[in-house]
Amino acid sequence: QAKARGRNGYSFYTPSMTGEGVERLRLETFLRRSIEKDEIFLNYQPQVDIVTGELVGVEALVRWNHPELGLVPPVRFIPLAEDTGFINQLGQWVLREACRQMVRWQEAGLVVPKIAVNLSVKQFERGSIVNMVADTLHETGLEPARLQLEVTESVIMNTDDAMVFINDLHAIGVGLAIDDFGTGYSSLAYLKQLPVQTLKIDRSFIKDISTDVNDEAIAIAIIQLGKSMNLSVIAEGVETVQQAEFLVRHGCHLAQGYLYSKPLAADVMLTNWQK
Ligand code: C2E
Numbered sequence: 292q293a294k295a296r297g298r299n300g301y302s303f304y305t306p307s308m309t310g311e312g313v314e315r316l317r318l319e320t321f322l323r324r325s326i327e328k329d330e331i332f333l334n335y336q337p338q339v340d341i342v343t344g345e346l347v348g349v350e351a352l353v354r355w356n357h358p359e360l361g362l363v364p365p366v367r368f369i370p371l372a373e374d375t376g377f378i379n380q381l382g383q384w385v386l387r388e389a390c391r392q393m394v395r396w397q398e399a400g401l402v403v404p405k406i407a408v409n410l411s412v413k414q415f416e417r418g419s420i421v422n423m424v425a426d427t428l429h430e431t432g433l434e435p436a437r438l439q440l441e442v443t444e445s446v447i448m449n450t451d452d453a454m455v456f457i458n459d460l461h462a463i464g465v466g467l468a469i470d471d472f473g474t475g476y477s478s479l480a481y482l483k484q485l486p487v488q489t490l491k492i493d494r495s496f497i498k499d500i501s502t503d504v505n506d507e508a509i510a511i512a513i514i515q516l517g518k519s520m521n522l523s524v525i526a527e528g529v530e531t532v533q534q535a536e537f538l539v540r541h542g543c544h545l546a547q548g549y550l551y552s553k554p555l556a557a558d559v560m561l562t563n564w565q566k
């Protein structure tokens with residue numbers, strides 16, 4: 292039974308508002324309050340040198356724990372945040388928290404060489420991304436070189452002036468990685484024009500290494516491309532020793548995945564990775 296009624300007594304509820312629509316609205320309403328209610332936090336996934344086991348960095352991954360809904364995965368709320376514009380506020384919160392955490396770890400005696408932070412295409416559309424990043428670095432005191440921003444190919448292909456933003460970010464001194472490399476609809480031409488340092492091989496190509504020759508061929512091609520363009524290449528979603536061995540055999544020494552560690556809370560990071 293619809294309860295909300297307009298001035299003229301008609302219900303706002305219409306049959307076209309499906310269960311899915313209602314659910315989405317509810318999620319949207321909850322999400323808008325999530326930051327102020329302290330429901331948002333970050334996990335950090337170690338990035339390692341496969342051969343030495345050394346910690347080379349972490350990727351910050353946002354988490355939302357709602358009292359009723361429980362832990363909502365980013366694949367469910369990031370698209371919603373992008374549609375509603377909340378992503379700008381969320382993205383800023385994530386970046387600030389990530390930079391602050393680097394400083395906290397340092398003070399506690401854990402040296403994390405760099406932190407990778409995901410940026411959404413919508414954050415670029417707003418245009419003020421460069422100032423936001425510069426201000427956050429200034430405010431938190433993190434050295435720009437220890438921040439790496441992750442963007443997907445679609446950010447580069449679908450953003451007007453992406454080149455300008457990315458060159459400006461490079462000028463501040465932050466690093467840039469192409470996330471989920473090889474899965475986007477893109478041209479390779481941008482690679483030679485952009486100050487990119489890192490390619491992240493998407494998990495979908497790593498998953499079936501050793502059973503799927505096409506995935507192997509793609510992974511090898513990305514490693515070679517990175518090598519010849521002097522970029523570092525890191526593999527995502529490495530879960531088995533076989534995958535790690537394959538990567539090293541083909542010249543990729545950096546990895547991130549459950550084989551090494553799941554994404555961790557900040558304090559667990561400290562206990563697990565402090566020497
Ligand atoms: P991504 O940036 O490609 O992040 C890697 C995802 O792979 C993470 O999922 C991570 O937990 C997962 N992963 C890492 N290693 C393994 C593995 O060995 N096996 C498997 N099965 N999965 C692995 P998560 O945290 O659920 O994030 C999903 C996506 O949500 C991210 O993909 C990214 O696109 C987006 N995301 C996460 N945090 C943020 C954020 O702060 N801002 C923005 N804009 N997007 C974010």
Ligand code: MG
Pocket residue numbers: 350409441470
């Ligand atoms: Mg990422």
Ligand code: MG
Pocket residue numbers: 470471491493527
């Ligand atoms: Mg990725």
Ligand code: MG
Pocket residue numbers: 471493494527
């Ligand atoms: Mg991915």
